[in-house]
Amino acid sequence: MDVLEKCRAWTAEHRRDAGGDCYYRAISETFDGTEVEFEGARVIMAASHDYLGLSADARVREAAVRAVRRFGTSLGGSRAVSGSLRLHEELENRLAQFLGQEAAAVLPSGYQANLMLAPLLQDGDYVFSDLSNHASLDEVIRLGEAKERKFLHSDVAHLKELLASAASEAGKMILTDGIFSVEGDICVLPEMMKLADAHGAHVVVDSSHDLGVLGPNGAGVADHFGLRPLLVTSALSKSLASVGGVIAGPTEVIRYLRFHARTSMFTAAASPANVAAALAALDILQAEPQRRARVLDLAEQLHNGLRALGYDTGASVTPVVPVLVRGRERCLRMWRELCRAGVFTAPMTYPGVRAGREVLRITLTAGHTDEQLARLLAAFKEVGRREGLIPGTLHEGPAPVRIVRPATLPTTRAAAG
Ligand SMILES: Cc1ncc(COP(=O)(O)O)c(C=O)c1O
Incomplete structure (x- = not known):
């Protein structure tokens, strides 16, 4: 046909x-x-998910304009070869610190930040994912090779059952949104992290909707609960009034993913204007x-x-x-x-x-x-x-x-x- x-x-x-x-x-x-x-x-x-109203803020707009004047509209290449600016590194360091993680990688979109997880999901591993997670977390499961186990929305008993039925020695990862993008409820992170500990699993949280909104420092759901999941991802297009994505976690994991995730290696660098806007928005978010x-x-x-x-x-x-x-x-x-x-x-x-x-x-x-x-x-x-x-x-x-x-x-x- x-x-x-x-x-x-x-x-x-x-x-x-x-x-x-x-x-x-x-x-x-x-x-x-x-x-x-x-x-x-x-x-x-x-x-619009411009939660803090910063896309209209003169300081954010001016930062983007200055970056265009200084670096142009596009870097014309991937971060891996010719597209990495000190400005990207500055944003990565700031975001890692803000999110309470060791290191971070900035991507051109939040969708791509989630696709960065694919190399961690190998044959023989299991990935447990909330049924209400964002489409990009579904997509990375398709891209990876791990066995998929979907649990009912925020249903800890169901997650526990699925974890218990997976081979005990296998690698395991739990994926969840922080604030769910349609329901607007908050993930049960403490319960998930307890289960993860008990079953040798790692937790990844997509904080796209909670960064800038939840937590005493506004750093999202991990900040809200005072916990540190293995990895935190987020779009920059919501509270940070830009376009882009971030994945933050242990230095060796971020470094590994930079080299192994095709979504990082083979895509153009986030534009200078977007990086500068996110940096300026982060300053304001904190101040x-x-x-x-x-x-x-x-x-x-x-x-x-x-x-x-x-x-x-x-x-x-x-x-x-x-x-x-x-x-x-x-x-x-x-x-x-x-x-x-x-x-x-x-x-x-x-x-x-x-x-x-x-x-x-x-x-x-x-x-x-x-x-x-x-x-x-x-x-x-x-x-x-x-x-x-x-x-x-x-x-x-x-x-x-x-x-x-x-x-x-x-x-x-x-x-x-
Ligand atoms: C929870 C969540 N994750 C990821 C994304 C993707 O982010 P981006 O729009 O930057 O690709 C979105 C955006 O809609 C989202 O709501």
Whole structure:
């Protein structure tokens, strides 16, 4: 059969609606990272993971511009040969220190940072992975040679059972997201690390959504629990307001992976602008904890505002706020209606989530204002009632959410009086 046949069949099947008018839609302008121009109207951007609102920060922008002036737009080669700058090394040292690890490698994307794990997953090894992990962690399992064992989402008993059934002398690795990118809940890292110890396994955490958000130092889920997993990976495209990825861990592991992971050896170096932006964002992240306090406060108000309207935000206790919609058609229709009402959300349907688990994901940044939050909630009220997703009047809504925050981080609401 012609290799293109699948494209024809898919197009015929999805001619009318593959959600085609909801995905890959172009935004024409951005305003401070909190609003965008979409289809001629200015709408609230509630689907960006720029948690600390730093993509619009003048210091971050200026750092990127300076790097372009000094080093150009591209290094034109892989880090292994001609593309390594002192700037990459500076970011690697800073990130390793920040994440409490010995060493780090910076990659052009978070996806590639996770693919770096492939050489550790060899024939005869086992890899245990949470069913809700990000697609890039699924991908590295396909790329590696280890036997795959998926455990039910955050189900420690299931993980224990799977670990116990693996050959005791085999190499074992457990993969988990820190904050899960759709559910918004936090991984059970202490329990996983205890099990890992008992079964001779290592733990790898993808901290893409918790770096900058969780922990007394804002260094993510390991910081939150005061633990040190073997390796931490993260995208730089969220709290660090850039594009890129990092993998951090013991020096000998990072060095080994640099030479053995094809995703590092055979790909162009992260661009100078992106590296400089991440460095500047890291400075601000560390110097201005009030940004973290703001994004946590806003998230708590968002959760509870939605819950007061009758929406369910699931098990999330973080700034990743999933609005349970259930049903692909309904999810896409809600997305369109919310855009018309002035709010740009992220419609998560298959393959982003399993069929039947559709959500509209909302993420606000430290840059969003109380007025924007109020407008967002008004749009959800109007559209949800019209679409029959929430009741006209609510007698008893779901219990309020207490966002997870370090005791040492004051709330910006209290500070504002
Ligand atoms: C948990 C998680 N890991 C990895 C990635 C991939 O990062 P990047 O977009 O930089 O490739 C993402 C981004 O969507 C993510 O949410």
